[in-house]
Amino acid sequence: MQKINDFGEKIGGAKKDLWKERNMIFEDTIEMTEAEKRKYVKRDNIWKKINAEEMLEKGYPRLIVFWLKEMRACIYPDMKRTYISIKEYIQAIEKIRDIVMKVKTEDDINLAWKKILCEEGVLYKTGPCRYSYAVPYYGIANGNKFLKLHEKDALDRLKMKMEKTGFGLSKTEFLSKKYDIVEFDEETVKVEHERFGIQKGKPCIAWKISGKTYPFYSRSEEINLEEIKKGQYLLLCKESRDVLFYGSKPEVILFKDTLIDLLIAGEKRKTKRKGKKKLVPKQLENIERKGKDYRHGHNIVGDDFLNAFKIRGGEFGNYTNDQDRQANLNMAYEAFCDLADALEISREDIGLVGLETGALGIAFGARGHGNALAHYEPGREVINLTKLRGAGSLAHEWGHAFDDFFGKIVDSHIVGHYATNMLRIDAIPESFKTLIHRLIRNEDNTFTEFYMNAEKIDQGATKTENGYWKSKVELFARAFACYVKDKLRESGKRNDYLCGHADLVNYESEEGLIAAYPTGEERKRFFVLFNQLFVELKQLGYLHEPIDDYEFNNNSHSQFKDLASENNIDLDNATQLTFADFGI
Template identity: 35%
Template sequence: MNSTLINDFGKKIGGARKDTWKGRGLSLSDLYEMTAEEKKVFVKKDNVWEKPDWTSLIAAGADKAVSFWKNEVRKSLPKDPSSMLGEDRNERYVAFVQAVRDHVMELTSMNETRKILTWLKTDGYLVPITPYYCDVPKKWEGVINRSFFKAIQKNTFDLCREKSYPLFGVAKEDADYVLIKNRLKIYFYEGEDVAFKTETRGTSIRKYLSIHEGYATHFYYPEKIEEYEKTWIKNSWIIVDSGSRDIIAYNLCTEKEAADTVEKIARAAAEIAPKKTAARASKTIFHYPQLSWVERKGTDYRNGFHATPELLMDTFGFRGGEFGNWLGDKERQENLNQAYDALMDLADILETDPKNLTFHGTLSIAFGSRGKGGAAAATAHYEPLRRVINLTRMKGAGCLAHEWAHALDHSLAGTFSKPGSSELLASECRISPDAPESWKKLLSALKRKEDGTFTDFYVASDKFDQIHRKSGHGYWSSTCEMFARAFDCYIADKLREKGLRSDYLTAHSDCFVEEMSGTTYHAYPVGNERERLNQLFDALIADLKGMVNA
């Protein structure tokens, strides 16, 4: 790389590298560089012990009963460490799930499954109290529960009785065939365990077919019972449907003939079984119109000079900044200049110290370094787990106000949300009683008019959900996305009021329009709804500035 390139600045942003544990599973070493919020999101059973492709494994020769037992053990583990106590619960959870995964997945027969209980006792995960009872050390409480203890002790008989067992590991296209074949039972008619009998109830006499199997007796009452009894030949094979209790075939000479008949019936029935309707048309990606050039009308904050990483750090107090490796020096400089001017415009509109825009120096900024390519690539996005706004090269131009709104939403979560709320953004959390009225009214006004009916903004956003894929942090009609789009409009209107233009800051606020069934839908606030939201944003910004200056 050319040594004259403008380099990353401030503290390293980093981030959880999910691709590194894909396939091998999340391990303890992966936790070391994670933030508390990243651990909350990524420390999950599915990341530590990725669900195996049981269909492929069984097709390759894995024992079905053993595979089903492994799946039962995996399912019994809690999905995350929330049921555990202690500051190191993430580490203990990962260590235990990883250990169980490794011991369970290496077993190849049901005779070996008893080894798991022995291993748990030997390694101290369970403490034997009596020959039939074990205690769970406090260290492992929450992850070793009754469901897990029950799952590891299941035997083949227990597994085969599970309703999901017949279709376990079966390819979707074979499901109908397997279900039908599983219902068809073959028995040898010898007149004793399988025999015609008569029951008398008062003056009523009824004949039935009795099939005694193990400790159970099954009763069949076919319509043609009289005909069957007269025409059946002893010491022949029969086929019955255990679901409908019908007799499917009889007087078959050999067990092989019966098995071949079952195969033909199941295959034929599966062919004519009702198929699921075709999936609905996939949703499209909403593409922002890309700017041919970025126009700006306003104060020359840089006095004709280029912005530098040091200038962004000193002016705004960013925690850090980074560039994509494929970004050349000219494009890096262009992004620095545009970002500096746009952020100064934002500070001017909000009438606040530029350093307040980074929320006590916790916000970072990235230029084309954290997104993924492809048709679905986002033009810009905000990462709550690392508190970083990423702008995708110059395609991110015009999205800064929208993404900064997400950062603002995130920064308010600790103050405006009820304790214990699991969401990262304040707009998606339960609102704290201590939150200012301006916040409560603003969130309400996004979706409800003053008369309690839905806003046109919400109705249109819901329509966008029906035809477009998710946007940013959720559905188009999610509160957090509606909040960000409304804030973008607020900033765009404020610029217009002052006769200013700042395309890098906001350029797409009014582009979310769709025609459906002769009706035009705007997935952004317009008219009276926009005026009302702008007034509420004024009130919220005033309250926030009061909190900063308090």
């Protein structure tokens, strides 16, 4: 079998691997699309999160590590508050980052502030209680947060915050600091009676520290403070000002250790909850197709995608063999032809010409995305199918691509949004608005079963984003895949590679199976609305009627053209060719 390689334009994409181990630099952004810049040019990529545990292991003082984290938190997480260029934004954060990250001692903190405020000109003082930015740094950080970290008593307040949150401490260490064991010596620790307030006349433990007396009370009938004898020890809670226990020193130590163990065990029980299940469609065991023969027995090559569908390019993962590559090319080609026929549009519309990158890209096992069988990348505008495991999801992902394409075509000024999230835009056709509304609510304004099921799945199934299953974007893609499947079925066709998962995604809940796709009468109503949508989209010129679509035959197939060219064969005038003539 001839080696099958990537085809068309290089899809590329943000090379996130480059800044996994280092911070992002401006040069990383040069080949990014605008969508990728919006997604990746952020504080967390330019200034990596501080690994507190690692720094503490290296011997950094807790206060220094806490200060570093607080200083980094002053930087806004993205560019929404700034009007400077990406290059200025990155370089400004780099400058502050490099100053801050050199701090290793409390003395270094003062030197860092000197550089930030004076030498580097990052900030300048506009009044006794306010700072502003030098022009290149405008809008990258919260000046008031910086101010609080630079005030005279800032470090003292930072220490209090650090201790209160237990930063850098194990759970046992953190809880231990809440409780003190003190000796009842009748001098610094003794019994007194309250002279004022609602506790007037009641005994309390008075603990004198640095000239100031702190009262602690017994809230248990089993602890009579007036029975405590000199030389005994007490366990005091600093937060609640409670006397928890008293006795000999070993007894009090044992009580404290037991109490802490119980508190930790209680927190674990409290936080332990039933884990959410992942809802990932199973790989199809069999991939069936019934319909028109589009390939005429030929193995599809990359040029066929470029010519037939106006796809801008395709790529394969390094771990896909030629057999898998050819199988995917053949099935994806047939699937796109079936999709165009089902939607009654030109095959050239499948490539969604007009996207930011020019047109849609396709990848086979080349752009892994967690456990997803397939996914669409709006930043690079490419559909990825995970080897043959992605079979069954192509219609769903094309639905996402179309949603993205339509949003960009309708209003290019609104960036980073799918059309399903732009329903207030006047340019969105009424048929599209009606469809999205009806996926969620019935005509009587009650929620659809499709939407309510999605809400239940969100409560029990894991996904990166909250509300993933009930989001308009996902509701549209799932309903669209079902529409395509039903359209094919209507004309006696079937294509599992295209939409095999359309009605196979179910969530196993305590109530039984919950369908993630539309069913019954709702599905029929959605089918009619999708029909109306694609009719209107063609009337408005967004999509086109089928035309004389790309076809190939034995003598014009690009695979043979390439081989003929390599062997100096004139296909138009050649007769009785053999494989040997092609060098095979």
